[in-house]
Amino acid sequence: MNGLDWTLLALYMASMVVLSLFLGRGQEDADDYYVGGRNLPWWGVGISTMATQTSAISFISIPGFVALKPGGGLTWLSYELAVPLAMVFIMVFLLPLFRKLEIVSVYEYLERRFGGPTRSLLAAVFLLSRGLGTGVGLYAAAIVLSVVLELPLWVVIIGLGVVTLIYDTIGGMKAVVYSDVIQMGILVVGIGLSIVYALDLVGGWSAALDTIDAARLVALDTSVHGLGDLDPNAARKAFPMWGFLVGGFFLYASYYGCDQSQAQRELSTPSLAHTKYSLIFNGFARLPLTLAYVVLGIAVGGVFAKHPEAMKLLHKGQPDYMVPVFVLKYLPHGIKALIFSALLAAAMSSLDSSINSLSASTMQDFIERFARPKNARKQLLMSKGSTVAWGMLVIVFAFLLGGQDTVVERINKIGSAFYGPILATFVAGVALRRVGQAAVIAGIIAGVAVNVVLWIGAGDAVFWMWWNAAGCVVSLAVALLISLVAPARDVDEATLVFNNPEWKREGRWLPAYGLLVGFFALMLWALGRMPSLLDKR
Template sequence: MDLLDWYVIGAYFILLLLFGYFIGQENRDQDDYYVADRKLSWWAVGISTMATQSSAISFISIPAFVAVKEGGGLTWLQYELALPLAMIVTSIFLIPLFRKLKLVSVYEYLQLRYGTGVRNTVAVLFLLSRALGTGIALYATAIVMQSITGFELWISILTMGLIILIYDTLGGMRAVVYSDIFQMGLLLLGVIVSIAIAVDLLGGFGAIVDTFPKARLQTLDFGWGLGSDGGMPFWAFLFGGFFLYTAYYGTDQSQVQRELSARSIEDAKRSLYFNGFARFPLTLLYVLMGITVGTLYLQDSALQASVAASSPDHLIPQFILAYLPGGVKGLLIAAILAAAMSSIDSALNSLSAVTLHDFVLKEKHTQGAREIRLSQITTLFWGIAVILFALMVGVIADTVIEAINKIGSAFYGPVLAVFLAGALHRHIGSSAILTGLVGGVGVNLFLWLFHPEVMWMWWNVTGFVVAYSGAWMLSMSRFKTSKKGADYTAGHTVALKWTGMDTLLACYFLMMLIALWLIDEGWADL
């Protein structure tokens, strides 16, 4: 890389650190540090939420999946179909309830509804899975940065990890959200620049139509993912994706904490609606980058030689190194870093929030500066833990990186059942819901170990169905309703309200489905 590229990357890092320091001066207590005193606008929360989803893995892996990965192509778009439907359920059933209770940790609700045992169990599941996933994200991004910069892997991990840790520890949720907005802009700029340069090098879109493999342009794969069909089965991603997204946006602290930071219930719901509409176009941009860079890859033997068949994720980094001019190259590398940081910073803040509110303080409250110190110390602890895990993960990388998505799906469905059952059924008590939770996770682990032909996306469905139905039936037959649970649910319900935006999201889902079908038919006719 040129000296100018290093200046661009260095300036980006310095700006982030200064930003975290100055915005951290506004924090006065835990509400400031973890939920920005509940004063963030809907658009800031919405963009930050989308930035977290648009990680470095998305920036790198989606184009690679579309362009070069075996069995890949436009079928990735099926992954997005269930998102609008999940936003409807989350905005109607979950977010209004959490906002009414003025929570900092979403797992505080489980204490109020079921008691300490359920709260601690679900909070521990979150801490373990989120810390593991964050360490993997840091490690995977560092591997890509190593291929670009030539630095040792441990240097890349430490550099990115320490910068994120410093500005996140100093700034809290405001630093997370507003840095995410900047990083989202940088990410979009990086995608657009990559597409424009690739199209210019190809001499226009005509070369794409003539060169890019038609088999990779298939958008719909009507498989079930229950046998040997493999690939990206439509029905598994539709049904499994619905439960996965509902659980992620509605019960995962790293996401819900943003909605808890909005000014009102209405603003929190607007941020979800924004994601329901905006994420599909963003994914289309990633896909277009994969098509354009992939076409260039097919015409350039040098680029092909630099991307091993076993490492398709190196396609975009190698494209950046080979074709982008000085300065722009540094900007695109900064975009990759931005994408990584927007996921990791929010995870650290949420890990800190859950640790402090669900285990350290619970019902106790400290004041002012002491609250901030405790929050910063907890964030520092998790940041160091994640960095250490990322440094050690190379020993088990082949198994963990392959398994990390499965880990989430093993738990998301049962956890969603815990929250929805608590909100909708006052007769379900803590013993029944814990039994259902264990049963749902147990069934998923059984499928993982003994029935690998069942695609992991289905675990989001099986875990939810087993946990929810099991808890409901046990409460009706064997377990007595706890008076606390019944009284609490009766006094903490929200009016279920279907709005015009929910109707638009449902129509948007149908439009997405029709659009994918039309793309399929259009390419088939060429």
């Protein structure tokens, strides 16, 4: 890194703040701040949603997993299997009600349908898990950047956190979405340039493939199902296709449809149709982006195979440092700055949306319910104050929790234990009229308890993706059983999907849903034939 590289990095960071100053003009109330006045373009929301999934960890971990990690390879693509199907579910069952009720927090729906305690419970779970998880994510991105940029870890954590917090606080959801669009553009260009330079160094695509073990090119693992047949001591870690397909459907339906950090953007477009366009875009675009990471892994892995001296530069031999080391050692100045800007962009796009959604849930689900501001201006100022508070907390969490591997793992698993029961709560709300608040809370407790038993009792023998399905099914079953004895009373009919006028108009969307299902089938076929599709020589 030379003066040119550092100057370009500084300009990138400064441009995000300047952009927020422009986008933050004209904010009058919380709707403007948290959902962009419900006037953001579908393409921006779609790209922003995808950018949030494309964290800095994805940029460095996926290529390293594909090329160098023991037991790694193209099985990472299995993560994408259920995305198109989950998008169809969300568009049919959840979005029509959320948009009709004109809410800011998705947990507000739960109060309308069940009551205040259900809303408070799930909002509190979101705040705790997302707050801690965001701090851990900030640390994970910062530790890699600190090593490759040769900066103290505390400088990177504070710098990354503060710059993101500044533009997030000033610009609100508009700044989140439009900065994510810019950051995604930088990321795609960065990936493309890295692939071009790597293939040039290694001698082309065929030469890169020659350096990859054939076992790494297998994308679908059908040898196990992940329900008790996994061997924790196996030399090659299993990635069961059925676990990713079934468990992944429940995970993505819950994450995209019921998690405030994702659903908040879906409430910021002008109409239900525009929100559906954004999710259709995501249903098609996530796989190509992940494929780009895979190609990057094969290309850069080829460079490391042909230049063994590069392996010695990996920090503690960790595969996650493969891409950063490649950039530092082999790319020209200026391009280095662009790639590291892409890394920063990936980190910031995940951080900004999490902080904004934490602030939104705090204000909407707690503060405004019990101490509503007297006017819109005060409401806006309190919202920005909440964003600042959460930004500072996330930075503190990064320092306190980031270096403790056991804590990080447990935080991630606790989040996974709740995704299925949370989805079950919303499904019961929109589709099962008999289920009331007592039944659904009992279901949540039962679903989480089952996942904890799987975690402690089965350990690594049960693939963690199955937790999402188990938690959801158990939660729904318990809620239904209790509702037979104590059915819900005085249900707001507007909270049931089948009473929504949009339900009768779903037929016009069938072609789009059919395309997504067809894309899923094509994905399944392509991933099953991945070795032969890649090796076209």
